[in-house]
Amino acid sequence: MKMVFRWFGEGNDTVTLEQIRQIPGVEGIVWALHDVPAGEEWPMDKILQVKKAADKAGLHMKVVESVNIHEDIKLGLPSRDLYIDNYKKTIVKLAEVGVKVICYNFMPVFDWVRTDLHKELEDGSTALFYEKEKVAHLNLEEQVQRINANPNFTMPGWEPERLGRLTELFDAYRNVTEEQLFDNAKYFLEAIIPFAEKYDIRMAIHPDDPPWPIFGLPRIITGQANIRRFLGLVDSPNNGLTMCSGSLGANPANDIVSIVNEFADRIPFAHIRNVRVYDNGDFIETSHRTTDGTVDIAGIVNALHENDYEGFCRPDHGRHIWDEQCRPGYGLYDRALGIMYLWGLWDANRRKLQSGRMGN
Template structure:
């Protein structure tokens, strides 16, 4: 298990790499050029600058999250060829600097959705919260305004250039079905996977968050059947999955331990977090402890240990604790606690295996 930590870059994150360096067991930084407009080529000098900075702290820079997909590609419109060519060049450029995995998603318009960014938990911490009824009965423009007020840092999936075209985008997606979206994903993969193979990069699609339709938009990466269908699109070794316990697990029909066993081999990248699911479909993000949420985090790590998983892992969203002022879900303290919990589970399971118990 190759433990990593997501970081949003110099000037775009409260977390400093000299502090991440003090977390035992962290080998790499998951990074991206978050100030780049979606669809632009990531230029070599930009990549080199960020990679060299990360490596100066002793970390690897093997994983990028995310090279976002332009809406024209998801819609399959006349402009997609230009943006696919840009994406191919970005893959080539990243491969030239040793990147091994690119995380991406294929969610229309919104990469992730919550109704609150700082919901209070009983212990006094706060975390991101999804109130199902509020989202289902809310004008997406209101949600956009809520998130736009959090303007200190870029929020991945809520880029300003996208938000400024929100009405236009909703109109474009009005007639797009799930089958259309699958076809557009397949077209994209047929185009970019040969380039990824040549560059030595595995593409790892992130599940939809949450894994069901919101605001009438199609969602397609939602559970076992969809992950199996993804694999059938191409048997390329570069056609992979970002296995995210929180995204998949927010649908209680998804058994994340069974899914981990089924798909760990095709998941070069794994996000681990816990959530508490309520009977009405709401969910809130919790600590990584299995007992604090609804997901069997211990079971997932055991599956990874049993399979001697050598892919990249990171703690996913954390709570906001000890008065930390940070990007929603991405503070230093709770993710550091999450890392120590995950590595503790891994070490314990590995010891039991080695001792033959």
């Protein structure tokens, strides 16, 4: 397992590369050009700026999250070929600087939805929270204002250019079904995966967050059966999965250990985080510790270890603790604690394996 840490770039993150470098076992950053709109070709000079900063800090930049998919690709519009061509051009540039994994998603309009960015937990920390009843009656304009109330931080999936087109986008998706979304994903994969193979980059689809339809929009990466179907659209090692335990874990019906065991060789990248799911369907993000949430974090790490996982892994959304002022979900302290918990589980598995070998 290769530990990495998400970083939003100089001037766009409260966490510095120097701080990331001091977290035990972290060898690289998970990065993106967050100021480049979806569908546009990434400029090489901006890519090289990130590389220069990462190199100086002694960190690699092998994982990108995300090269976002333009909505015209998801909608299957004639203009999609232009945006797919731009995606290919970006892949060529990323390969030049050593990128090995591109995390992306195929969620219509929104990458993620929460109703409260700072819900207080019992210990006084705060975390991202999803209230099912509120989502059912959510005023999207109010939600946009809530997201934009954090002007110092870009919020992936809620970029201003996307938020300004909500009415237009909802109209465009009005008659798009889950089957059509799968068809449009297949068209994208058939164009991109052979290209990714050529440049030795693994594409890693991120599960939908939350993993069910919202606001009448279809979702397709929601559970084990749909993941199996998606990976089968183009059956290649380069068509992979970002295993996100938090996104999948919001639905307790998802057996994430089983997902890891089935798709282990197709998981180049893993997001590991915990959520506590309530009986009414609400959920809140907790510490990474297994007993603090509903997700079997220990079982997931065990499964990765048993499958000799050599892909990249990062802690995902953390709580806001010790009065840290940071991007919602992306502070330093709780994610660093999460890394140490994951390493503890991993090292315990490794010690157990070594003891077993010596016993034999």
